[in-house]
Amino acid sequence: MSYKLTNSVLVILLGVLVVVVFFVRRDFKARNAELLPGMVEYVAYNSQSANPNFADGKTLQMPVEGTVARGFVPLRYKATPEDAKRAGEEMRSPLAGDKSGNLDRGAAVFATFCQPCHGSGGGGDGVIAQRGFPPPPSLLADNARKMKDGQAFHIITFGQRNMPSLASQVLREDRWRVIDYVRSLQSKTMHASKQ
Numbered sequence: 006m007s008y009k010l011t012n013s014v015l016v017i018l019l020g021v022l023v024v025v026v027f028f029v030r031r032d033f034k035a036r037n038a039e040l041l042p043g044m045v046e047y048v049a050y051n052s053q054s055a056n057p058n059f060a061d062g063k064t065l066q067m068p069v070e071g072t073v074a075r076g077f078v079p080l081r082y083k084a085t086p087e088d089a090k091r092a093g094e095e096m097r098s099p100l101a102g103d104k105s106g107n108l109d110r111g112a113a114v115f116a117t118f119c120q121p122c123h124g125s126g127g128g129g130d131g132v133i134a135q136r137g138f139p140p141p142p143s144l145l146a147d148n149a150r151k152m153k154d155g156q157a158f159h160i161i162t163f164g165q166r167n168m169p170s171l172a173s174q175v176l177r178e179d180r181w182r183v184i185d186y187v188r189s190l191q192s193k194t195m196h197a198s199k200q
């Protein structure tokens with residue numbers, strides 16, 4: 006009995022709705038009303054949006070000429086072996102005194118960006134080398150041990166023969182950290198290489 010009652014009430018309501026919709030004459034080409042639109046349309050400009058406050062009408066502005074972005078001081082070196090040697094003489098790690106956490110970070114960077122070629126222990130036997138890429142020299146060999154940090158930094162930054170530049174993948178500070186990590190690998194195997 007009550008079902009019948011409910012159903013007839015619902016049918017009447019539906020009829021009322023249809024009539025209301027007909028009289029409201031909603032424009033289906035217009036946008037819906039937005040409830041609390043503050044999260045979608047915020048006050049700040051989007052980087053790519055037009056901006057009436059600047060002469061060129063863009064939000065993203067070029068850096069002022071002659072300025073240097075923090076952390077991106079230009080490196081005055083070319084990708085040549087001579088400049089790699091010069092970097093070895095001139096460049097010093099900015100982290101020198103501060104070892105806290107650097108080795109852990111260096112190890113993570115090594116595992117991600119160097120190990121595929123240089124191998125987990127730096128021996129030059131990474132998976133890529135095992136599958137036909139010309140194997141790099143061991144980082145535990147005398148040449149790498151005697152190499153100055155600045156020269157290694159130059160090699161990571163600019164590449165050297167078969168080693169590509171990793172400048173776009175590895176942050177500058179991380180390059181110094183990974184060099185510290187390679188040094189720690191070298192000192193662990195000091196005995197082995199002297200035998």
Ligand code: HEC
Binds near residue numbers: 142183
């Ligand atoms: C795509 C493979 C590859 C990757 C990735 C790579 N290297 Fe190399 N690396 C090489 C090769 C090949 C050489 C030898 C280049 C040459 O012939 O002079 C080399 C040389 C070097 C040398 C000089 C060694 C010497 O005795 O002359 C250092 C130092 C070095 N790599 C450090 C690194 C570090 C640190 C990373 C990670 C941030 C890295 N490499 C990533 C392939 C790679």
